[in-house]
Amino acid sequence: MPKILIADDHDLVRDTIAAYLESVDDFDVRTAADLDSALEAMRGGDPIDLLILDYNMPGMDGLNGLDRARMAYPGTRVVLMSGVxxxxxxxxxxxxxxxxxxxxxxxxxxxxxxxxLVLSGERYFPFDYGISDTGAAPSGAFATLTVREKQTLEQLCIGLSNKEIARNLGVREVTVKLHVKNVLSKLSVSNRTQAALLAKEKHFF
Structure with missing residues (x-):
């Protein structure tokens, strides 16, 4: 059972996410209200598989909190969460x-x-936020994708079905099918799995 620690100083946000995660999957979720409390909770107990840190909570000091967490627990995967x-x-x-x-x-x-996705060993960054390893703009076939096609590819990368993608993007399922078809054509791959693998290989999410 994956052990997840959510650190967020907003009680409602933190507790709602924790309750939801435990209700929909086999997660063991713990919570903390700030960075210091989170790091203290990780000492001496069972190893935490994933630490989710709110970017703006007490103790973070920008990305210094991320650095502290990674140095203290190099074996734990660390994700930032933010609304701003x-x-x-x-x-x-x-x-x-x-x-x-x-x-x-x-x-x-x-x-x-x-x-x-993160627990499986991959990295997750939405298209609207992520960059390539070089920091350059998307190139080659990826540069030809429209905004909607990029959003569709992102959803493919986290394993969502056409129905789930349609709900998330607020479009009809037939529209998603068209976007998927265009993505496969532009990336010169034959199926959605190959498209997701190529996107991950090129760090395009």
């Missing part, structure tokens, strides 16, 4: 070794799938 942080913060977090960046605007289904 912008692309620059997410990009810098990637360079500091964060395993993911989760906007609080993410849908519940996408949140669960993002967490599963």
């Amino acid at each position: 942080a912008n692309r620059d913060v997410a990009s810098t977090a990637m360079k500091h070794g964060a395993d993911g960046f989760i906007p609080k605007s993410l849908t519940a289904v996408s949140l669960v799938n993002a967490i599963k």
